[in-house]
Amino acid sequence: LEALGLRVHLEDDLSCPICGHILSKPVVLTCKHRFCKACLKDSWETQGSGDSHFCPLCWRRSSMDQIVVSSVLERACESFKESRGRNDPEACQEHGEKLTMFCLEDLEPICGYLLRTWRTSLDPEMISGALIDVAKHLDPVILDPNTAASCFILSEDLTVVQTASQNFKLPDNPERFDISAEMLAAEGYTSGRHSWDVEVKDNTYWVVGIASESINRKGKHVLTPAEGFWTIRFRNGEHKACTAPWEPLNMTKTPEVIRVVLDMDRGKVTFYDPGERTPLYTFMDVITPRAFPYFCTACKEHPMKILPAP
Numbered sequence: 001l002e003a004l005g006l007r008v009h010l011e012d013d014l015s016c017p018i019c020g021h022i023l024s025k026p027v028v029l030t031c032k033h034r035f036c037k038a039c040l041k042d043s044w045e046t047q048g049s050g051d052s053h054f055c056p057l058c059w060r061r062s063s064m065d066q067i068v069v070s071s072v073l074e075r076a077c078e079s080f081k082e083s084r085g086r087n088d089p090e091a092c093q094e095h096g097e098k099l100t101m102f103c104l105e106d107l108e109p110i111c112g113y114l115l116r117t118w119r120t121s122l123d124p125e126m127i128s129g130a131l132i133d134v135a136k137h138l139d140p141v142i143l144d145p146n147t148a149a150s151c152f153i154l155s156e157d158l159t160v161v162q163t164a165s166q167n168f169k170l171p172d173n174p175e176r177f178d179i180s181a182e183m184l185a186a187e188g189y190t191s192g193r194h195s196w197d198v199e200v201k202d203n204t205y206w207v208v209g210i211a212s213e214s215i216n217r218k219g220k221h222v223l224t225p226a227e228g229f230w231t232i233r234f235r236n237g238e239h240k241a242c243t244a245p246w247e248p249l250n251m252t253k254t255p256e257v258i259r260v261v262l263d264m265d266r267g268k269v270t271f272y273d274p275g276e277r278t279p280l281y282t283f284m285d286v287i288t289p290r291a292f293p294y295f296c297t298a299c300k301e302h303p304m305k306i307l308p309a310p
Contacts, residue, residue, distance in 0.1 A: 162303035185293035207296035212288035
């Protein structure tokens with residue numbers, strides 16, 4: 001497990017925050033953020049700021065006149081991909097990239113390197129429909145009103161929840177939480193990588209994360225992984241991971257949005273402030289056949305909102 005944790009941490013360090021793949025021709029900006037050369041070039045061209053360029057993550061001005069590839073970092077990335085290609089059954093043995101796409105012509109999974117290769121060599125219309133990009137075909141997360149506690153008010157599109165000052169008379173169906181102010185999303189996940197953003201701005205009491213399908217919806221809950229919950233929370237002015245015992249989150253500022261990134265295949269869930277590269281917290285041993293996005297809020301003044309898919 002220790003070796004797996006080191007490998008996962010190394011992969012996060014060597015991944016481009018724009019495309020999500022292992023860095024290709026890596027560039028390190030003066031703010032220390034790292035990007036693929038092509039991704040950074042596309043971002044700078046999109047910014048349209050004349051001679052001034054800014055980091056796509058922290059938006060600090062870059063003093064680089066030219067995009068210079070870091071040869072040291074490039075060798076580290078190539079070494080990591082070679083190692084993963086040999087040791088990871090879910091990675092492409094030839095390129096070391098994760099098998100995140102499916103070729104409908106050959107009926108087999110392929111890595112992102114072959115998407116990038118096809119895109120630069122063929123007319124996009126020629127390959128339309130040939131590949132399924134998993135990240136672009138995720139359904140947006142919506143709330144499940146059948147699980148909502150009786151104190152909640154939900155928006156019509158099922159993306160905003162707020163705690164009311166009274167309880168409503170609702171059917172006591174088996175799926176519904178009956179005591180605590182809790183609810184789940186409408187869809188659970190059994191495999192793949194999924195992410196969603198939750199706006200918690202000004203909310204004074206919230207919990208977000210994932211829960212196992214097997215949790216008991218009735219009665220009080222202890223929000224720990226042993227009970228089937230992998231969550232972080234804000235209460236009494238403190239941000240903590242719901243572990244046993246609770247642990248403070250790794251943060252430099254109060255987040256207004258929490259990004260939850262669930263990787264069912266690798267059994268981990270990571271929480272981010274979308275404006276920061278460093279994770280707030282990561283649970284490494286997510287063991288459950290199906291995980292549902294989980295939400296809890298006891299704040300009556302400000303809602304919790306699920307934002308459009310990132």
